[in-house]
Amino acid sequence: MTNTQTPQSVQYATVTWDQLHRDARHLATELMRKYGSFQGIVAITRGGLIPAAILGREMGCRLIESISVISYAEEEGSQREPQVVKAPVAAGDGEGFLIVDDLVDSGVTAKLVRELLPKAVFACLYAKPDGKPHTDQFVMEVPQDTWVLFPWDTAPLFVPPLVKKEKE
Numbered sequence: 001m002t003n004t005q006t007p008q009s010v011q012y013a014t015v016t017w018d019q020l021h022r023d024a025r026h027l028a029t030e031l032m033r034k035y036g037s038f039q040g041i042v043a044i045t046r047g048g049l050i051p052a053a054i055l056g057r058e059m060g061c062r063l064i065e066s067i068s069v070i071s072y073a074e075e076e077g078s079q080r081e082p083q084v085v086k087a088p089v090a091a092g093d094g095e096g097f098l099i100v101d102d103l104v105d106s107g108v109t110a111k112l113v114r115e116l117l118p119k120a121v122f123a124c125l126y127a128k129p130d131g132k133p134h135t136d137q138f139v140m141e142v143p144q145d146t147w148v149l150f151p152w153d154t155a156p157l158f159v160p161p162l163v164k165k166e167k168e
């Protein structure tokens, strides 16, 4: 994860596909060590879908359920009342299931999903301090004021050489 400080002092942490894959495999290792196997996975869409696919592959779990929660408006940082727009079909009270998301920030999404699946284990890749208490397992802690830039939200861009910028 690469930290970048912008002139406005907003912190961003960029996650590459490689890093995300490594972190998801690490999460799978820890989950298997701690919990053994799971009957199924419940991915929190959309961010949890790719981590859930990697975890399912590594852990030999083929039953992937989903729950769709909208907690943020389209642009970064603008949080709203969470809304479940699709509930899991076959996860019962969560017994034997692993809930997977990409990250916890305020913890609002994780708290809501845990209330719906109280017996499930909750895992994510990255956790900010406010969301951390709602997780059972995560890979890396990120400061609360840092925005994590996931690979599906970013693209490599051409950056002009410094010498050119100085001439401007």
Ligand SMILES: O=P(O)(O)OC[C@H]1O[C@H](OP(=O)(O)OP(=O)(O)O)[C@H](O)[C@@H]1O
Residues within 6 Å of the ligand: 044, 045, 046, 047, 048, 069, 070, 071, 072, 101, 102, 103, 104, 105, 106, 107, 108, 109, 110, 131
């Ligand atoms: O801990 P919280 O403050 O609730 O934030 C974490 C949630 O926010 C993001 O999802 P988002 O609602 O942006 O939807 P998406 O996964 O479809 O992009 C992220 O993927 C988590 O699900």
Ligand code: HPA
Residues within 6 Å of the ligand: 072, 103, 105, 146, 147, 148, 149, 150
């Ligand atoms: O830091 C973040 N990055 C991407 N999506 C998010 N949703 C809540 N917090 C974040």
Ligand SMILES: [Mg+2]
Residues within 6 Å of the ligand: 044, 045, 046, 047, 048, 101, 102
């Ligand atoms: Mg999400």
